[in-house]
Amino acid sequence: MPTTIESWNPGKAENRHPDVTYDEKERLFLEVKNDPRYSDFLYGCYECGICVSTCPSARFYDYSPRVIAQAMAREDIERVYDIISEDIWNCAQCFSCLRCPRGNNPGGLVTLLREVAVKNGLQETKDVLQGYSRVIYKVMLKGNQVSPDMLQPDFFPDWGPWVKEFSANMPVWRKAIPVDTLRGVTDAAWRTDRKTLLELYTIWFETGNMDIIKEIDEGLYDLLADVMQEELEEG
Amino acid sequence: MTENLTTVEQILERKSHAVTRDPNVAPTHDIRETLFELEAKGEIIVQRVPEPYVEMVTKYGRTKKIPIEHTWHHKSCGQCGHIPGYSSSIFWLHRQFGLDYLDPTDQTSCTGWNYYASATSNASAQAAVMSRNFSAAYQTGYFPMIHCGTSYGHYKEIREQLVHHKELRDDVRRILDKMGKPLVIPEEIVHYSEWVHVMRNKFAEKQVVDMSPITATVHPACHYYKIVAEDAIYDPDIYGGQRTAVVTAVLEALGINVADYSTWFDCCGFGFRHVLVQRDFTRSFAVLRKIETMKNEANPDLTVTHDTGCVTTLDKSQFAAKAHDRKVGIPVLSDAQVAALAMGAHPFRVVQFHWHSTDWRPFLDKLGINWQKYWDEFQSDLDAIRAGTKSGITWEDADKPVVYA
Ligand code: SF4
Ligand code: SF4
Numbered sequence: 001m002p003t004t005i006e007s008w009n010p011g012k013a014e015n016r017h018p019d020v021t022y023d024e025k026e027r028l029f030l031e032v033k034n035d036p037r038y039s040d041f042l043y044g045c046y047e048c049g050i051c052v053s054t055c056p057s058a059r060f061y062d063y064s065p066r067v068i069a070q071a072m073a074r075e076d077i078e079r080v081y082d083i084i085s086e087d088i089w090n091c092a093q094c095f096s097c098l099r100c101p102r103g104n105n106p107g108g109l110v111t112l113l114r115e116v117a118v119k120n121g122l123q124e125t126k127d128v129l130q131g132y133s134r135v136i137y138k139v140m141l142k143g144n145q146v147s148p149d150m151l152q153p154d155f156f157p158d159w160g161p162w163v164k165e166f167s168a169n170m171p172v173w174r175k176a177i178p179v180d181t182l183r184g185v186t187d188a189a190w191r192t193d194r195k196t197l198l199e200l201y202t203i204w205f206e207t208g209n210m211d212i213i214k215e216i217d218e219g220l221y222d223l224l225a226d227v228m229q230e231e232l233e234e235g
Numbered sequence: 236m237t238e239n240l241t242t243v244e245q246i247l248e249r250k251s252h253a254v255t256r257d258p259n260v261a262p263t264h265d266i267r268e269t270l271f272e273l274e275a276k277g278e279i280i281v282q283r284v285p286e287p288y289v290e291m292v293t294k295y296g297r298t299k300k301i302p303i304e305h306t307w308h309h310k311s312c313g314q315c316g317h318i319p320g321y322s323s324s325i326f327w328l329h330r331q332f333g334l335d336y337l338d339p340t341d342q343t344s345c346t347g348w349n350y351y352a353s354a355t356s357n358a359s360a361q362a363a364v365m366s367r368n369f370s371a372a373y374q375t376g377y378f379p380m381i382h383c384g385t386s387y388g389h390y391k392e393i394r395e396q397l398v399h400h401k402e403l404r405d406d407v408r409r410i411l412d413k414m415g416k417p418l419v420i421p422e423e424i425v426h427y428s429e430w431v432h433v434m435r436n437k438f439a440e441k442q443v444v445d446m447s448p449i450t451a452t453v454h455p456a457c458h459y460y461k462i463v464a465e466d467a468i469y470d471p472d473i474y475g476g477q478r479t480a481v482v483t484a485v486l487e488a489l490g491i492n493v494a495d496y497s498t499w500f501d502c503c504g505f506g507f508r509h510v511l512v513q514r515d516f517t518r519s520f521a522v523l524r525k526i527e528t529m530k531n532e533a534n535p536d537l538t539v540t541h542d543t544g545c546v547t548t549l550d551k552s553q554f555a556a557k558a559h560d561r562k563v564g565i566p567v568l569s570d571a572q573v574a575a576l577a578m579g580a581h582p583f584r585v586v587q588f589h590w591h592s593t594d595w596r597p598f599l600d601k602l603g604i605n606w607q608k609y610w611d612e613f614q615s616d617l618d619a620i621r622a623g624t625k626s627g628i629t630w631e632d633a634d635k636p637v638v639y640a
Contacts, residue, residue, distance in 0.1 A: 143343030
């Protein structure tokens with residue numbers, strides 16, 4: 001079919017996800033675009049590639065912050081869907097791309113895209129985050145992303161014999177730290193007041209953060225909600 | 236007189252001079268002015284930097300107040316959980332000068348690591364977590380000092396969002412009301428490495444270990460100087476003011492030879508999600524772009540950084556690379572750990588070298604520190620703890636600097 005001015009679609013991507021309707025892809029795009037932070041993160045794009053030259057993920061993956069800025073600026077709905085369903089999880093969120101001479105924040109765009117992917121429970125996102133649930137469980141319940149008891153040889157085999165030595169000695173090594181809030185604590189990074197944790201749970205419920213968890217992993221949501229609600233009821 | 240130069244020559248010319256730092260031509264607004272306007276309207280409380288403080292110059296020539304004491308230590312989960320000698324060194328340094336500080340239990344992490352890893356949160360939740368912590372600090376009268384580079388960068392980003400979006404402020408205020416807490420934003424968001432930077436000559440005065448045999452490389456932390464870049468400290472005497480001065484300046488003050496390498500701007504490879512569940516990327520990047528480049532270009536005894544994830548990534552990624560015959564083997568420490576060691580902090584009771592996995596023994600050997608002796612001492616502490624005759628190591632055991640023969 002000859003290209004007409006109506007069908008001419010310069011530089012726009014082919015439909016690589018025919019199972020998802022264009023309207024649905026557009027809805028997701030608009031959810032990103034309507035985020036109040038969006039206008040602070042994208043001002044257009046020179047295609048200069050400075051962001052790519054500084055991007056760690058561009059070195060090791062088929063990934064480009066320039067493509068993300070371009071696709072968003074051109075409102076290339078199909079390309080944005082490719083990005084939201086796959087590329088975003090390659091980003092290292094280092095924000096080296098803030099070096100952009102146009103004042104863009106491609107890493108920030110990725111954050112917004114990820115938020116929308118999570119909130120809408122995209123299957124690819126669920127797959128990517130599957131092995132990560134236990135970290136979400138820890139951070140939401142303890143207010144700490146990591147704790148000494150997570151350093152186990154099965155989780156960090158590539159960190160060498162040190163992990164084995166560590167896990168064998170963990171309880172006593174933790175007691176041998178002079179900082180009062182750390183000493184002896186193994187299931188969190190430091191000792192946190194119960195009241196502080198109840199306030200944190202209040203934040204998760206009040207900001208809709210728990211609904212986000214429900215969308216991405218219902219089992220994890222049930223586990224977390226049970227513990228938090230019980231604690232909050234006890235007061 | 237640059238008009239006869241080619242474009243490339245003009246760039247090189249500009250790069251060879253210190254950057255003009257003039258707040259009047261800064262490309263961004265001074266957020267502190269907006270904070271005070273919001274305070275005048277009764278929207279927020281601005282917690283003032285307590286005296287004594289030192290004013291430092293930041294990227295665009297503005298000044299930033301760095302408090303010396305009366306600080307509320309916003310700890311880092313990655314430091315406290317996996318590299319506790321990082322945190323204990325920061326506190327130990329404060330204690331050596333008898334500075335007043337608070338190590339709170341009414342503190343959560345910023346939860347930013349999870350946010351950057353999985354986005355299983357939203358702007359309101361992230362802002363509420365920050366504001367809860369800042370309000371808790373305000374209620375104690377102590378001023379927040381942030382240990383983690385990611386918390387520091389994340390909080391600066393959230394501060395921008397709170398200042399620019401009224402709906403976000405209203406939402407956070409609604410949540411804080413439920414806890415009986417006011418919406419507080421500190422006058423400055425301060426990273427501990429800025430305090431280390433300000434204190435560096437005081438550290439040098441109390442130095443007991445000669446650090447001059449040591450060559451070190453510096454990895455400046457992305458979330459310290461790339462996110463809301465204008466807040467980072469710069470100094471024309473350090474790299475001609477072209478890179479942040481923190482970390483490098485304290486190493487130089489301690490007599491360490493700081494060596495340069497070409498990939499200094501690269502991140503460490505941490506990746507937030509990657510370091511936990513997709514470490515092939517983290518390991519490859521840390522080794523191929525950072526450690527090996529440092530080895531090839533500077534062959535340092537040590538590499539030093541000022542953030543949680545960077546210490547973990549650069550240190551722990553080296554083991555597996557040995558199997559591939561890569562050039563690795565550079566121990567990794569934070570600036571605070573280096574300063575504490577130089578001032579006589581016990582290598583294990585305070586600096587906690589045993590939590591680091593890349594071999595640090597050659598580094599201590601080069602400093603003439605008989606690490607075996609101090610390891611044996613530490614082992615008897617552990618034996619006493621195991622036997623139940625000692626509940627743990629306390630500041631009473633750790634405060635006193637080691638007297639090296
Ligand atoms: S934030 Fe993401 S897109 Fe930007 S430089 Fe880092 S890895 Fe690349
Ligand atoms: S650095 Fe900025 S302007 Fe250049 S390609 Fe990247 S997003 Fe576009």
